Amino acid sequence: MGMIKSSGRTSDRTSDPISGASKGAVRVYQPWAAPVRAVAYDDPSLLWEMRRWVAALRAEGKVRAEFSVEWREDVAVGVLRDGGLIGEVRPSDFLVFGRGGLSVLTAAQFWRDYREMGC
Numbered sequence: 093m094g095m096i097k098s099s100g101r102t103s104d105r106t107s108d109p110i111s112g113a114s115k116g117a118v119r120v121y122q123p124w125a126a127p128v129r130a131v132a133y134d135d136p137s138l139l140w141e142m143r144r145w146v147a148a149l150r151a152e153g154k155v156r157a158e159f160s161v162e163w164r165e166d167v168a169v170g171v172l173r174d175g176g177l178i179g180e181v182r183p184s185d186f187l188v189f190g191r192g193g194l195s196v197l198t199a200a201q202f203w204r205d206y207r208e209m210g211c
Contacts, residue, residue: 128190139170142187157194
């Protein structure tokens with residue numbers, strides 16, 4: 093699997109059949125064990141991309157989690173729940189989908205284990 097990371101705006105908004113996200117936001121990252129897909133929260137509009145991605149994964153039966161956008165102290169955050177709270181995606185965090193399902197990692201945690209494919 094790969095990851096989703098947005099490094100900026102793009103005009104390519106066609107859907108990726110694997111991740112359900114727009115191809116312009118999708119990046120593949122290779123860790124030492126297995127690649128994952130992820131979205132970096134580097135722009136507030138990406139929270140809606142994350143929400144669509146989680147909904148697509150849920151519709152495909154790959155996850156049970158739900159994703160919502162909420163406000164915390166004047167900052168929009170993504171809230172990932174699967175019955176209980178899994179995590180909150182705050183600015184600079186990554187929403188990651190890998191073998192273990194969905195998780196939220198800080199940028200430091202993410203870059204410690206992953207690198208963009210082709211780098």
